[in-house]
Amino acid sequence: MRILIVDDDVIDITILKQLVQRLPQCHATEFATPELALSWCKNNETDFVIVKHLMPSFNGIEFTRQLRGFAPKTEVPLLMLTVTEEVEVRKAALEAGANHVLNKPFSFAELHALATKMLAARAAYKTVRDAAAIPKKTVLDVNATLERLSGDRPLLLSVSVAFLGSVPDLLASINAALVAKDHKRALAQMHALKGAVAAFDAPVVFKCLQNVEKYAKDAEGPAIAAAFRLAQELVGQLVTELRALVAAESTCGRLE
Numbered sequence: 187m188r189i190l191i192v193d194d195d196v197i198d199i200t201i202l203k204q205l206v207q208r209l210p211q212c213h214a215t216e217f218a219t220p221e222l223a224l225s226w227c228k229n230n231e232t233d234f235v236i237v238k239h240l241m242p243s244f245n246g247i248e249f250t251r252q253l254r255g256f257a258p259k260t261e262v263p264l265l266m267l268t269v270t271e272e273v274e275v276r277k278a279a280l281e282a283g284a285n286h287v288l289n290k291p292f293s294f295a296e297l298h299a300l301a302t303k304m305l306a307a308r309a310a311y312k313t314v315r316d317a318a319a320i321p322k323k324t325v326l327d328v329n330a331t332l333e334r335l336s337g338d339r340p341l342l343l344s345v346s347v348a349f350l351g352s353v354p355d356l357l358a359s360i361n362a363a364l365v366a367k368d369h370k371r372a373l374a375q376m377h378a379l380k381g382a383v384a385a386f387d388a389p390v391v392f393k394c395l396q397n398v399e400k401y402a403k404d405a406e407g408p409a410i411a412a413a414f415r416l417a418q419e420l421v422g423q424l425v426t427e428l429r430a431l432v433a434a435e436s437t438c439g440r441l442e
Contacts, residue, residue: 187309188212188230188231188233189212189235189236190234191206192216192223201294201297208298209302209305219243220245232262235264239266246268247275247282250264254283265286265287265300267290285304288300310400325391345385349382350432353382360376360379377399379395380392380399383424386424386428
């Protein structure tokens with residue numbers, strides 16, 4: 187896991203280097219200026235960003251805003267360090283796309299716990315993303331689903347029809363909640379969607395929804411949005427496969 191440090195403070199860097207050394211399988215890339223860091227980010231992947239609030243040229247909030255403008259970087263967890271306790275600064279940082287703002291002075295234990303949590307979320311996202319990127323003929327295992335339903339094909343048809351009727355509204359509701367930054371409502375709707383998907387044997391889709399749910403619980407806005415886009419694609423594929431299944435079952439029923 188690659189940790190990007192954007193900080194011009196020697197003391198901060200000393201602490202952050204110690205942090206990276208204590209995180210398993212992690213290494214750091216450091217920049218003293220946000221301009222150089224942004225230039226590097228355009229062509230390199232990072233798994234976690236730690237940025238100082240006040241720096242020469244432009245501050246950590248502007249850095250965060252520009253970083254989130256790079257499409258592949260919208261889901262990368264970002265922690266901002268600041269000496270100010272002004273509510274407006276925290277609000278601006280979170281609105282720009284920071285996942286967490288940590289005030290100085292802070293305890294090393296608190297920093298370590300935050301970094302561990304945010305890296306775990308990133309690892310979960312990458313696992314689902316990479317799994318979804320592997321070419322698959324289908325996301326639905328019909329035989330395994332039938333086995334779960336005791337081989338009852340009419341029941342499978344009924345469950346599929348119910349799923350197809352309810353899922354579009356659920357997806358629209360989750361999207362609206364995320365736009366409104368109502369993570370509590372998004373979490374409730376995501377839980378309902380995950381329950382609906384659980385009726386079928388579609389493990390990649392289910393795991394992806396679990397990941398979005400995790401981000402929603404942690405209220406990590408940019409990560410939720412990125413993970414939800416992936417979830418929408420996978421749920422959309424499941425919907426396509428179920429529609430084909432319903433059409434085939436209905437045709438068989440008419441022929442019989």
